[in-house]
Amino acid sequence: MDISSIRLFDIQESREVSLSEYRGKPCIITFWASWCPDSQRDLVRKHQLYQQMDKSELGFITINVVGREGNKLDGIKYMEQNQFQFPVLLDEGTKIYDLFECKGVPTTIILDEELVVRETFGERATFIEIMNGLAKVI
Incomplete structure (x- = not known):
């Protein structure tokens, strides 16, 4: 799958972003929905990671799965309420x-770094498992 051509709107920067912008360094992508308790817990941990990581060495993206929200603005409201600062792209x-x-x-x-999928972690994965998977590419 060539994902470098994917373009989505980044609500933090108010611009369209291409995943090709992340080529050259490993990248972590998290798909989430605002109503999901597991997503809520995961985003808090991911925000802590984002605040401490070297952004020149690791790409970091979250994608709000708009099609799984009750209202297409729910994810945006959730991000604003929690003051998360990491990139949030809106799925189509x-x-x-x-x-x-x-x-x-x-x-x-x-x-x-070539934007090839190396690991996929579902909703039951622990943060430690995700970090161990990330360690394999950085």
Whole structure:
């Protein structure tokens, strides 16, 4: 799957972002929905990671699965309420979620520097398992 051509709207930067911008360094992508307690817990941990990580060495993206929200603005409201600062891209319904063959939220994808999927973690994965998967590509 060539994901470098994927373009989604980043609500933090108010611009369209291409995943090709992340080529050259490993990247972590998290798919989430605001109503999901597992997503809520995961995003808190991911925010802590984002605040401490070296952004020149690791790409970091979250994708709100708009097609799994009750209202397409729910994810945006959730981000604002929690003051998360990491990149938040809006899926086109479930288009990108489906492209990555996600089965639930949250789902975390680890990409290598060539944007090739190296690990996929479903909603039952622990944060430690995700970090161990990330360690394999950095």
